[in-house]
Amino acid sequence: xRLSGFFRRRVQYWIRRRQGADRDPVTFRRGRIYVLPTKLxxxxxxxxxxxxxxxxxxxxxxxxxxxxxxxxxxxxxxQACHRNLEALIASEAGTEPPFAGQDAxxxxxxxxxxxxxxxxxxxxxxxxxxxxxxxPAGGETIVKLRVATRRRGxxxxxxxxxxxxxxxxxxxxxxxxxxxxxxLVYPRPADAAPPPPPAPGLGSAGATQRGDDDFAxxxxxxxxxxxxxxxxxxxxxxxxxxxxxxxxxxxxxxxFDLEQAQAADLESRLSVLARWIVDAEARSETFGLRLPGLExxxxxxxxxxxxxxxxxxxxxxxxxxxx
Amino acid sequence: xxxxxxxxxxxxxxxxxxxxxxxxxxxxxRIWVTGLVLAICAWRLLAERRGxxxxxxxxxxxIALGATAGVIASYSTITGLDGGTALLALMAxxxxxxxxxxxxxxxxxFIGWFLCLSAFLYAQDILTVVCVxxxxxxxxxxxxxxxxRGQGPAPAPFRASGAMLLKALPLALVLFLxxxxxxxxxxxxxxSERALTGLTDEMSPGDISDLALNDTVAFRVRFKxxxxxxxxxxxxxxxxxxFDGYTWSRGDNQFYSRPRVSYLGLPVDYTVTLEPTxxxxxxxLDMVEQWPAVMAQQTWDYQLRTRSxxxxxxxxxxxxxxxxxxxxxxxxxxxxxxxxxxxxxxxxTIQLARSMRAAAGSDREFTRSVLAMFRDxxxxxxxxxxxxxxxxxxxxxxNTRQGxxxxxxxxxxxxxxxxxxxxxxxxxxxxxDWNPIGGYLILRQSHAHAWSEVWLPESxxxxxxxxxxxxxxxxxxxxxxxxxxxxxxxxxxxxxxLLLWRAGMxxxxxxxxxxxxxxxxxxxxxxxxxxxxxxxxxxWQDLALVLGVGLAVMLALLSGWLAWEFRPRxxxxxxxxxxxxxxxxxxxxxxxxxxxAPRDFAMRVRRLRPDLGSAASAITELYLKLRYMPAHSSxxxxxxxxxxxRFHP
Numbered sequence: 001x002r003l004s005g006f007f008r009r010r011v012q013y014w015i016r017r018r019q020g021a022d023r024d025p026v027t028f029r030r031g032r033i034y035v036l037p038t039k040l041x042x043x044x045x046x047x048x049x050x051x052x053x054x055x056x057x058x059x060x061x062x063x064x065x066x067x068x069x070x071x072x073x074x075x076x077x078x079q080a081c082h083r084n085l086e087a088l089i090a091s092e093a094g095t096e097p098p099f100a101g102q103d104a105x106x107x108x109x110x111x112x113x114x115x116x117x118x119x120x121x122x123x124x125x126x127x128x129x130x131x132x133x134x135x136p137a138g139g140e141t142i143v144k145l146r147v148a149t150r151r152r153g154x155x156x157x158x159x160x161x162x163x164x165x166x167x168x169x170x171x172x173x174x175x176x177x178x179x180x181x182x183x184l185v186y187p188r189p190a191d192a193a194p195p196p197p198p199a200p201g202l203g204s205a206g207a208t209q210r211g212d213d214d215f216a217x218x219x220x221x222x223x224x225x226x227x228x229x230x231x232x233x234x235x236x237x238x239x240x241x242x243x244x245x246x247x248x249x250x251x252x253x254x255x256f257d258l259e260q261a262q263a264a265d266l267e268s269r270l271s272v273l274a275r276w277i278v279d280a281e282a283r284s285e286t287f288g289l290r291l292p293g294l295e296x297x298x299x300x301x302x303x304x305x306x307x308x309x310x311x312x313x314x315x316x317x318x319x320x321x322x323x
Numbered sequence: 324x325x326x327x328x329x330x331x332x333x334x335x336x337x338x339x340x341x342x343x344x345x346x347x348x349x350x351x352x353r354i355w356v357t358g359l360v361l362a363i364c365a366w367r368l369l370a371e372r373r374g375x376x377x378x379x380x381x382x383x384x385x386i387a388l389g390a391t392a393g394v395i396a397s398y399s400t401i402t403g404l405d406g407g408t409a410l411l412a413l414m415a416x417x418x419x420x421x422x423x424x425x426x427x428x429x430x431x432x433f434i435g436w437f438l439c440l441s442a443f444l445y446a447q448d449i450l451t452v453v454c455v456x457x458x459x460x461x462x463x464x465x466x467x468x469x470x471x472r473g474q475g476p477a478p479a480p481f482r483a484s485g486a487m488l489l490k491a492l493p494l495a496l497v498l499f500l501x502x503x504x505x506x507x508x509x510x511x512x513x514x515s516e517r518a519l520t521g522l523t524d525e526m527s528p529g530d531i532s533d534l535a536l537n538d539t540v541a542f543r544v545r546f547k548x549x550x551x552x553x554x555x556x557x558x559x560x561x562x563x564x565x566f567d568g569y570t571w572s573r574g575d576n577q578f579y580s581r582p583r584v585s586y587l588g589l590p591v592d593y594t595v596t597l598e599p600t601x602x603x604x605x606x607x608l609d610m611v612e613q614w615p616a617v618m619a620q621q622t623w624d625y626q627l628r629t630r631s632x633x634x635x636x637x638x639x640x641x642x643x644x645x646x647x648x649x650x651x652x653x654x655x656x657x658x659x660x661x662x663x664x665x666x667x668x669x670x671x672t673i674q675l676a677r678s679m680r681a682a683a684g685s686d687r688e689f690t691r692s693v694l695a696m697f698r699d700x701x702x703x704x705x706x707x708x709x710x711x712x713x714x715x716x717x718x719x720x721x722n723t724r725q726g727x728x729x730x731x732x733x734x735x736x737x738x739x740x741x742x743x744x745x746x747x748x749x750x751x752x753x754x755x756d757w758n759p760i761g762g763y764l765i766l767r768q769s770h771a772h773a774w775s776e777v778w779l780p781e782s783x784x785x786x787x788x789x790x791x792x793x794x795x796x797x798x799x800x801x802x803x804x805x806x807x808x809x810x811x812x813x814x815x816x817x818x819x820x821l822l823l824w825r826a827g828m829x830x831x832x833x834x835x836x837x838x839x840x841x842x843x844x845x846x847x848x849x850x851x852x853x854x855x856x857x858x859x860x861x862x863w864q865d866l867a868l869v870l871g872v873g874l875a876v877m878l879a880l881l882s883g884w885l886a887w888e889f890r891p892r893x894x895x896x897x898x899x900x901x902x903x904x905x906x907x908x909x910x911x912x913x914x915x916x917x918x919x920a921p922r923d924f925a926m927r928v929r930r931l932r933p934d935l936g937s938a939a940s941a942i943t944e945l946y947l948k949l950r951y952m953p954a955h956s957s958x959x960x961x962x963x964x965x966x967x968x969r970f971h972p
Contacts, residue, residue: 040426040429040470043430043433044433047433047436047437051436051437051440054440054444055440055443056504056505058444058635059504059635059845060443060444060447060635061447061499061841061842061843061844062443062447062451062452062841062842063440063443063444064499064502065495065499065841066436066439066440066443066455066459067440068494068495068498068499068502069459069488069491069492069495070436070459071495071498072491072492072494072495072498073463073487073488073491075491075494076487076490076491076494076881077487079881079882079885080487080885083885083889086889087889087891113891113892114889114890114891114892115889115890115891115892116888116889117476117478119471119473119475119476119477119478120471120472120473122472131473132472132473132475133473133475134473134475134476134477136476137892138892165470165472166471166472167467167470167478167483167484167487168466168467168470169425169429169470169472
């Protein structure tokens with residue numbers, strides 16, 4: 001049975017108090033698995049009671065035998081339901097920072113160290129219920145827990161449950177975890193942003209000597225280098241990925257500045273910056289970021305994008321607990 | 324939402340289980356009920372496959388009302404066992420018409436289990452169990468299938484549910500043995516209109532001979548003392564006082580006072596296990612003195628009658644006296660009743676009786692001359708007597724002259740009445756097959772018999788069996804002894820094979836034990852069982868205590884069994900040995916961090932404990948080789964084991 005309303009919150013509070021915060025990884029021990037009959041289980045119980053009364057009334061021993069067999073079967077399924085969770089190990093896997101408005105995804109590795117497969121495990125947060133998964137004996141599966149986000153900053157996964165109704169749906173066993181995990185949420189890139197202002201040329205601090213004009217030589221490839229600078233001919237010859245470097249002061253390198261982003265309020269201006277960063281990275285351009293009290297020198301690539309977006313997300317952000 | 328294939332699969336499971344649960348009921352359900360249920364099942368499967376629309380709420384309501392009306396029309400009630408079962412089956416079929424969500428499937432499986440229970444209300448014999456147990460298993464397997472939430476890998480339904488049923492069995496056994504049984508009932512017994520073969524409160528010519536070929540067991544008797552001789556084994560059933568010229572019946576004149584009985588000689592004590600008869604009579608040896616008063620009352624004509632029809636196996640102890648004198652005085656009302664003749668019927672018999680009585684001189688002499696007539700004239704005792712005219716006794720005595728026990732009893736009693744001697748027909752069973760394997764007597768339907776009781780001033784009600792005059796071997800050695808070879812073959816009564824006969828007796832013994840120990844398991848047997856456990860004078864609380872202890876023990880065993888089943892996988896031997904090595908180091912304060920690779924760990928060990936460095940390296944390298952190199956030999960493992968054993972930091 002799913003508890004509801006006030007009572008449900010009381011139970012959650014009680015569980016939180018008796019279990020305490022979790023340390024990764026969490027093994028599902030006996031003490032942290034709860035079992036209650038489902039609605040169907042209650043209906044089944046009522047049916048058994050009717051069968052018991054009928055059999056006793058007619059002194060029908062085979063009827064009694066059937067009733068007792070089914071009652072014992074229900075009891076065995078309760079045990080099986082409990083055991084279906086027991087000794088599983090949940091450990092934190094990665095998180096993928098979303099843009100505000102998207103779901104934050106907390107990945108969870110569920111491992112089954114036992115010699116029997118576990119079936120129909122449902123992970124659920126306060127708002128979402130995942131599709132049931134099964135884990136073979138000795139196997140592991142990744143469960144993605146989703147938490148909706150509304151604004152940039154930190155989002156927390158305070159509590160989630162792993163539930164199972166296996167095998168008969170007469171009982172529901174569940175374990176509650178309080179992982180205290182956090183995930184950064186990037187500001188949502190503005191839908192309609194003005195184009196970034198032209199780069200101010202060489203005068204700015206931190207602009208490099210690299211440009212797009214004159215071929216200056218080859219260097220080793222690093223992840224995040226723009227694909228259009230890869231020396232494909234050299235690759236075809238030697239099998240090594242090399243990057244063509246160009247020199248020249250001709251191309252100025254943009255440093256996106258909060259001051260330049262024209263919008264109504266701070267959040268919107270951060271959104272505009274996020275738009276510029278995302279677009280620039282998509283075009284494999286080099287860019288930097290300047291916020292009050294923080295300057296990220298220009299770099300191309302995915303790493304730079306993450307670094308800049310994270311800086312935007314954390315800029316004057318509120319702590320997750322107050323969110 | 325499940326994909327269509329999965330939906331269809333689940334539906335097939337549910338329907339298969341439901342149909343299986345219906346099988347034990349086919350014999351007593353009206354044909355239209357079975358037909359309708361099967362038709363709906365078939366239509367529902369087709370609809371799922373073809374994507375037809377299911378009927379809407381209005382149509383479903385119409386069908387439901389129609390089905391209920393049909394049940395009332397067919398069974399005249401919906402609360403009895405027959406009507407209730409029919410309604411349950413029909414409602415299950417209707418539920419099928421709106422089955423979409425998994426929950427609907429589960430409810431149908433529950434109904435299937437209910438149908439299993441009602442099968443036991445009909446019959447508790449071994450065959451029913453053999454039929455129901457696989458159904459219970461199938462229902463459990465189907466529930467496993469339809470209650471699944473995901474579509475991923477699933478356990479094999481029959482294996483998994485069978486394993487769970489097996490685990491449930493010991494618990495169920497403890498509950499069965501020690502759950503307190505109540506005496507009496509909360510509400511009335513189930514009423515069933517089953518047509519069971521056997522004796523009824525009426526007897527027309529040919530009724531008993533119809534039973535003669537029926538080998539079904541009517542009841543079994545276990546005697547506390549020696550087995551009485553066949554001539555004393557008259558099991559009294561319905562006493563038939565009224566005659567309409569063709570049919571003898573019990574009549575509805577039940578309010579006479581019972582004439583006194585004096586019991587003579589030694590008693591016979593025995594236990595009868597009666598199969599369901601659908602009638603309100605118990606059978607006892609003449610003349611019964613003691614019987615369970617809660618079960619039955621004795622009527623004025625010495626029958627034992629129950630309050631409600633016997634629809635399940637019934638066991639009772641009784642004491643009878645083969646020698647007795649019943650009814651030294653006969654009240655005028657009873658005399659009148661027992662001289663009653665159907666006006667204007669069987670005139671030739673009446674005439675014959677009166678002339679024979681006049682010739683005989685005394686009542687006793689008259690009875691002898693009638694028996695002599697049956698014996699000496701051309702009367703035949705046969706299993707297949709010809710049908711009789713409306714004046715059945717005239718037709719029998721003067722035309723056909725072939726009859727079974729009922730014909731002779733009927734003719735004899737009527738002649739007595741015509742001659743002014745109070746007389747009545749008594750139905751019951753006579754004789755019985757001794758089962759040497761179980762040590763009890765089997766009374767089959769083929770032992771059904773009818774005889775006469777006449778009231779004579781000097782001896783009161785006196786049993787006279789006219790069949791004994793025509794076919795004395797019927798009484799002494801049973802029906803087979805009296806029949807010709809053809810009739811034996813036709814009836815299949817011949818047991819010329821000793822092996823078959825033995826097999827039959829063994830099977831009957833199994834059934835008798837089943838009745839004694841399972842069907843009739845009651846409070847008394849529970850107390851006997853407790854005494855075996857050393858509980859003297861057990862009462863209700865002892866029973867509860869033993870039940871509690873038994874359940875606790877079984878739960879502990881179950882828990883242990885499950886723990887063993889769910890025990891963690893054993894690591895491979897190389898890992899096992901490496902872990903032992905790491906544990907020994909940890910005890911000395913060198914603990915391996917979770918993220919530390921084996922080689923890094925070995926290097927750290929070398930740094931911290933230079934004395935152990937080479938051993939640690941050797942163990943680590945062997946372990947890595949065993950784990951990750953495709954080519955390693957069993958000698959490596961032996962080597963590793965030896966190194967770890969000798970590794971004492």
